[in-house]
Every structure is written in C-alpha cells, then in structure tokens.
Amino acid sequence: MTMPDTALKPIAKKVHAGQRLSAEDGLTLLRSRDIWTIGELANHVRQKLHGKTTYYNVNRHINYSNICALSCKFCEFYRKKGQDGAYEDSVEQIVEHAQKAALGGATELHIVGGLHPFLPFSYYTDMLRAIREAVPAIHIKAFTAVEIVHLARISKRPRKLDEVLSELKDAGLGSLPGGGAEVFDDRVHDEAFKGKIRSDKWLDVHREAHKLDLMTNATMLYGHIESLEDRIHHFCMLRDAQDEAIENNYGGRFQTIIPLPFFPDGSELEHLPGPSGLDNLRMLAVSRLMLDNFAHVKSFWIMQTLPMTQVSLDFGVDDVDGTVVWYDITKLNGTSDPAGDGAGGETGGETGGGGTHQEVGVNELRKTIIEAGYDPVERDTIYRRVERNGADWRVVDGNVMAEV
C-alpha cells in the first residue's frame, strides 16, 4: 500500500500540468495500491480549486413515499403498496416537515421517493407549490432523473421531459439531485437495476434540466457488480455531458459528483463484500482527478461516515453533505425524525448505509472539518455563501463557487 507506484508518474505529470486524464489514466489510478500518491494528486487539484475551504449546507432530506413500482436488487428502501412499512405522505405532512426544517434553519430540502405507481402528477406540483408558499426561502432540490422519467410516463397525456421539468420548475423546483445514476453500463443495469432508466435517459434528463437553467448533481453507486472499466466509463460520460453544457452555454451545470459506496446488507446482493475504506478514498480521489470540469466532490457522510469524511478532505473532497441541522433549534422542537430522512429513495441511502435517520449538528460538522485542518464555509444549494445567526440566514454573495 505504501510502495510508490511508478505507473502513476506520467499521470502526476499531467495533473501538475493541468491536463485532462484519459480513460486509461483513470483505470491505472483505480488499479493502483499507491493510495498516498493518488491522494496527493487529488489534493493538488482540490487545493487549486478551493484551497482549504470545505463547503457544507444546512438541509433536510424528505422521502415522501417508499412505495415503488420497481424492485431493484440493491434496494432495501422500497415497499409495495399494502406491504408492511409502506407509506406515502400527504402534501400537508410534507409541508409540516418543510416547516420544521425551516425552524431548524435549513436552506435546502432534498426531496426524493420511490416510483409511486398511483400518485398523479398533480401530487408533485401541489407538493412543490405548497412548500413554496409555506417556506418561500428554502431551496427545493427534488426528484432524481429516474423519478422525472416516471413522472413523464404517469399522466394520462404523457409529457416530454422538458415539459415535466418546466412544470415542476414553475411550481417551485430549484434543482435536481444526482441520484439514480448507479453505474452507466447496460449489463450492470439489466442485472442489478432492471426496469430502471439507463444512462442515455438519465443523461437526457440532466441535459434538459441544464437547458432550463437548473443546476444538477451526479452520483455513482459503486462496489457491487460493476467493473473498474465501468466506473471509468461512467466518469467519462459525465465529463462529456458537462463539456456539452459548457460548450452550449446552458444555464445549468453539474455542480457536484457524489460517489456512493454500495452497502450490501439487507439487499438482494447481501453476499457481496461491498467496498473497503481504501476503495472509498480511492474513488473520491479519482472522481476529483477525472472530473476536471466539475467544481465539487462531495462526501455523503451518512454513507462514508464522519471520520472517513474527515480523512477524505485530503483526498479531493471539498463538500460535505447529509442531513445537517442547526442543532439547538431542532432539539427544542423535537424534530428528531420528520420524514424517515436518511432512508433513501433515490438518494443512494437506500442501500443500507442510511437505513435509519441520521443527522449532524452544524457545530459538530464544523468541528469535524476544522479538526482535519480545513475551513468550513456554509453554502446554499447553488454554492452561494451563507451567513447565519442561529436559524436565521441570508445569502451573502453570488453564485461564484459552482464553476470550475
């Protein structure tokens, strides 16, 4: 593990010269056991882009329903209608969660769920409008590409993707999360995520969102039945899609890559070992190195854990996310588990790592970042700096941190 890997030398040269890495370079990095050199290279890029700054935001995850028409093998989140544990929140309940989040000082709601077979399209637009009216300042980041395609199919008059996104945007949608991408490979998809949209559709949704000036994120769920080549292919497809958004001057962009480690427990793939801590560090670092046109690499601490997130700040990560609350207020209001947050839906948390509600207070998170030698900066969803006084907050500068 500690032996320097000479195969990394030409890659190091490219990284220091600011050159783009090839797919072969990416594969060499993923195969290498020289974790320290990989970390150093990723850290070089991270420091160049963000210095010692580490971003976090105060947010709430709301999973409006766990009822899903699909049965993905890796998923322990979904239930069938009528099954024990199945639930669907009414719009009123969701608004209650949003109001509690606002009292807790949240700047963002992250809303995702299963692919509900019976809820009408109006449920989703009503939900957005009602939240917007009740808590106008909160940014609504909602519905993965998988859900967007589902929404295009469910109405009596099937809608085009851009129509669905426009209607949701008009109702209050602010941006798209990055879930549901899994691994961009048809073999892997057909084996582990049968019925779920493939890479071309996932990318179509994000392209349409970018055209409509919506910012989006991207994920990769790794460490199950995919190959290392598949992971690199995934990175290259995302990089190409971002190039397209930049070249065509779309108003939206991918902001952040969020690599998500697969947790086998409770899924149909329980026999698999899942990725190790070193695999996770390597993937975060290689994300930073391959995605040279993405501004941010995020550690989703609910799956990576806080101690590992602390280490990952030296391996290319500049952003920390998960449910983060302004702690005192939420304690006062007893909002310990407003929505079964952290359960998953399309967040990636469905894979077992986030099976129970988890949250961290701002003070604890800031301490975690400072202890690692970095400077915590609160941001909103689109990476504008936030100034906070308890649960009160305001954006203090423009959208300067979302671009490479």
Ligand code: SF4
């Ligand atoms: S991963 Fe998403 S689409 Fe697949 S079963 Fe779970 S909730 Fe449904």
